[in-house]
Amino acid sequence: MSDLPYPAAAGPDLASPGYGLDVVGANEPALWRFLQLLWKRKLLILVVPLLAAGVVATLLCLWPRRYTATLVYERPLSEREYSVLLRRFYSRENLDKIGRRLDKEGLTRYARSLDKAGTEESFQRLIRFDVAPMYPKRLQTTDPATSEQISMFQARLLLIRVMGRSAQEVAGISGVVAGDIEEILPLYDIRNSLRESIQEFKKLAAGIESNRFTLTLDLEKEKAKLEKLQGLGGVPAEGTDDGLTLQFTDVARSREFLPLSYQIRAVQSRIIDLQETLTSDAEKYKYYLEVLSLNDKLLGQVEESLLTDYTVPQFLGFMGEQLRACQNTAVADYLKSYTRKTENLAQVNTRAGEKPMVYPLAKYVVQNSVLTFIVSLMAAAFVAVLLEYRDGRRPAGMPER
Numbered sequence: 001m002s003d004l005p006y007p008a009a010a011g012p013d014l015a016s017p018g019y020g021l022d023v024v025g026a027n028e029p030a031l032w033r034f035l036q037l038l039w040k041r042k043l044l045i046l047v048v049p050l051l052a053a054g055v056v057a058t059l060l061c062l063w064p065r066r067y068t069a070t071l072v073y074e075r076p077l078s079e080r081e082y083s084v085l086l087r088r089f090y091s092r093e094n095l096d097k098i099g100r101r102l103d104k105e106g107l108t109r110y111a112r113s114l115d116k117a118g119t120e121e122s123f124q125r126l127i128r129f130d131v132a133p134m135y136p137k138r139l140q141t142t143d144p145a146t147s148e149q150i151s152m153f154q155a156r157l158l159l160i161r162v163m164g165r166s167a168q169e170v171a172g173i174s175g176v177v178a179g180d181i182e183e184i185l186p187l188y189d190i191r192n193s194l195r196e197s198i199q200e201f202k203k204l205a206a207g208i209e210s211n212r213f214t215l216t217l218d219l220e221k222e223k224a225k226l227e228k229l230q231g232l233g234g235v236p237a238e239g240t241d242d243g244l245t246l247q248f249t250d251v252a253r254s255r256e257f258l259p260l261s262y263q264i265r266a267v268q269s270r271i272i273d274l275q276e277t278l279t280s281d282a283e284k285y286k287y288y289l290e291v292l293s294l295n296d297k298l299l300g301q302v303e304e305s306l307l308t309d310y311t312v313p314q315f316l317g318f319m320g321e322q323l324r325a326c327q328n329t330a331v332a333d334y335l336k337s338y339t340r341k342t343e344n345l346a347q348v349n350t351r352a353g354e355k356p357m358v359y360p361l362a363k364y365v366v367q368n369s370v371l372t373f374i375v376s377l378m379a380a381a382f383v384a385v386l387l388e389y390r391d392g393r394r395p396a397g398m399p400e401r
Contacts, residue, residue, distance in 0.1 A: 044384055049376035057369040066163055066361045067170045071178055072352040073158040079135045082155065086129055088185055090120075093307050097184060100309060101176045110164060110173055127162055127177060131155035158349075167358045174356055183311040186346045187302055190315065193345065194299040197338070198292060205288040208281045215281070219274040226267045232260060290331050294322065312346045 077085070088094060095114055102111035110126070117123045136150055162177055164170040301318055302310075319339050326332040 040384075044387075045377065045380045048380045049373045052376040053369045053373035056372040064165055066165060067167050067358055068161055068163045068361050069170045069174045069356040069358045071160040071162070071174060071181070071356055073160070073181070074156070074350045074352055075158050075348060076154045076156060077131060077158060078152070078154050082129075082131055082135075082158075085158075085185070088188055089129070089180070090123060094180065094184070097309055098176060098180055101179070102173070105172045105176060107169060107172050107176075110169065125163060127160065127173075130159040130161070132157040132159060157352075163361070170358045171355075174358075178351065179311075182346070182349050182351070183313065184309075186312050186349070187306060187310065187315065189345045190312070190342055191299065191302045191306070193341065194295055194302065198295045198299065201288045201292050201295070205285060205292070208285045208288070212278070212281065215274055215278050219271065219278065222267055222271045222274060226264065226271060229260065229264050229267060287328075287330050290328055291334055294326075294331060294335065297322070312342070316342065316346075 099111040099114055102108070102114075113126060114123075117126060133155060135155065136153055160177060160181070162170055162173050164173055298319065302315065305315075316339065319335065319342070323332060323335050323339070326335060
């Protein structure tokens with residue numbers, strides 16, 4: 001009879017097969033036991049990865065092939081200009097314009113895909129922008145010269161990659177995107193140019209308005225001075241007393257020392273100069289106001305058309321109508337000059353080749369299948385270890401589930 005009040009609980013029999021490892025196996029190297037485990041679960045470890053790789057390869061082979069084309073523009077772009085271009089292209093109003101053009105070309109499915117795309121990643125699966133060379137990364141630097149060089153860096157090429165389901169679809173989409181880049185988006189640059197021109201001429205007109213009072217006051221002052229000088233009576237002889245000749249480095253400030261006749265002539269010359277300045281300013285002011293009116297009309301035409309399918313050639317035609325109706329020669333010359341500038345803004349996008357090459361995208365069947373096999377093999381090995389651990393924890397005689 002034992003001295004203990006209760007019988008001792010029987011511990012697990014480490015040598016029993018139900019515990020998972022026998023005494024001899026516990027002393028074997030871990031690598032050897034792992035290899036035995038792999039051999040024991042060889043069907044699971046081989047069949048699952050092969051099946052997964054086969055499914056991936058089959059799906060990739062049966063999946064419809066995608067095609068792509070790349071539009072290349074030889075256009076210098078700073079990082080800020082590139083960011084503005086992307087925001088303009090992916091704006092809601094511009095995507096709506098592209099969608100309407102795609103519908104006209106019979107590419108309704110692609111137009112719906114653009115309309116449903118809600119993130120930058122989804123847009124890039126359809127239309128992707130890149131530049132070459134790439135912009136340098138922003139570094140934390142206190143050197144002003146280095147910071148300025150980074151800010152002044154410009155890419156030389158603008159690359160626009162279009163993806164679609166067929167070669168015909170990609171060719172049609174490329175034409176629509178190229179038309180948008182070359183004929184619609186420059187309207188935003190034209191609008192900014194018109195706004196800058198309006199600000200410039202407003203400053204010029206404001207300067208004339210600001211100087212008009214001062215010039216008028218100076219003119220009245222000079223007229224009063226002339227009247228008083230002429231009222232002094234007898235005109236003295238030319239020159240100074242005792243044959244003394246006076247020399248001045250600044251006649252305008254020292255003319256009160258001149259003989260009276262010279263002073264009268266100087267005042268008269270000053271009056272004439274002020275009168276001509278006022279007359280010239282009046283002509284300039286009239287010209288500035290007419291140019292401002294013209295620019296306001298052009299800007300209104302652009303802003304009213306930004307939400308429509310209005311193009312740069314249509315705007316150039318509108319300016320041609322304004323030129324034919326213009327009666328002022330100076331304003332007509334300004335409009336001709338601005339027409340040339342607008343054409344330059346539209347021609348800044350120089351495309352490298354009119355018809356880009358359309359080619360199929362690689363499916364990478366072998367690479368993806370091998371990657372799937374490796375990942376599945378690791379997962380199957382991990383599952384085999386878990387199953388072996390579960391079997392080892394099960395008490396002897398308990399059936400497997």
